[in-house]
Amino acid sequence: MSVIDLLHKRISVRAFLDKPVTEQTVRDLLDTARWSPSGGNVQPWKVIVVSGAARDAVIQEAAVALQRNPQGEAGEYPIYPSGLQEPYRSRRAQMGEDMYALMGISREDKAARMQALQRNFQFFGAPVGVFMVIDRAMGHGQWAHMGMFMQSFALAAEEQGLATCMQEAWAMVRDTLHAHFQLPAEEMVYCGIALGYADPEAAVNGLRTARAPVEAFAEFRGF
Ligand SMILES: Cc1cc2nc3c(=O)[nH]c(=O)nc-3n(C[C@H](O)[C@H](O)[C@H](O)COP(=O)(O)O)c2cc1C
Incomplete structure (x- = not known):
């Protein structure tokens, strides 16, 4: 499939089949994504890939952390800027409305919305979770370069018939992840990526x- 086709085809999938993805498959995707450009060829990305028992352990720890602190850990920066302005605010709201409508969850049903959010912390059922890790010393530029890697990874996955959902939600348990993975002080988890096979029956995957x-x-x- 052409890159243009893949770009149009990729969507965020939020329900996955219980079908394993091999380590070799993920290695191959990373082997492709590493060719992403980065300023000065710094390649600021690091990844931790979890599956099987390692995946279950992360899910378990996140559940405990969120039970203790349902609002999430304070974090080093807000996932969205506070007081998100137009047109960004409406775009975000629209996406949320459309997603919850597909899931049959009303605006008032805060409990159901919370439950849907919690699915993030089970990788939406995906058999593989990828955590993007960055050195705290990195600046705005390197964070953007990390994004290039993530998009490359997602497109490569798409080509293999796999699906992804990038997950900043994991920032809500960033401290827990830091301890869990025994990361050095200078490193932090930026984002997760759920990876697996999309459940074609799940209504939420109909979101466009x-x-x-x-x-x-x-x-x-000047044209
Ligand atoms: C860096 C990044 C983090 C994201 N984090 C989450 C997340 O935590 N949970 C989630 O359900 N979707 C998450 N998304 C998915 C976005 O909501 C989605 O990309 C956007 O609505 C556009 O939809 P599409 O990916 O289907 O084209 C994230 C996307 C990106 C790029």
Whole structure:
């Protein structure tokens, strides 16, 4: 499939089949994603891949941490900037509304929304979880480069018939993950990626998010 086709095909999948993904498959995806560009070829990414018992252990620890602190750990920075302005605010709200509507969860049903959020911490049933780890010394640029790696990984997975969901939600248990993986002080978990085979029956996987048209974000000069 062409890169353009893959870009159009990739979506965030939030329900996975109970079908394993081999270590070799993940290694191959990482082997592709490592060719992502990064400023100065710094390659600021590190990853921790969990499956089987290691995956279950993370899920278990996250559950305990969230039971203790349902709002999540304080974190080093908010997942979204506080007071998100337009047009970003409406886009985020729309995506949430559409997702919960597909899941049959009403705006008022806070408990069901909370339950749906909790599925993040089970990788939405995916057999593999990938944690993106970055050195705290890295700046804005290197964080962006990490994103390039993640998109490459997602597209490579898509080509193999696999599906992904990137998961910043894991930042809610960042301290717990740091301790769990015994990371050195200078490293931190940025984001998770759920990886597996999409459940074609799950309504939530029918979500197709919109994008602003080119005119809304691009300025052309000198043509
Ligand atoms: C870095 C990153 C982190 C994300 N974190 C989450 C998350 O924690 N939970 C979730 O359900 N979706 C998460 N998403 C998925 C976004 O909601 C999704 O990409 C967006 O709504 C666009 O939809 P699409 O991926 O289906 O095109 C994340 C996406 C990115 C790029």
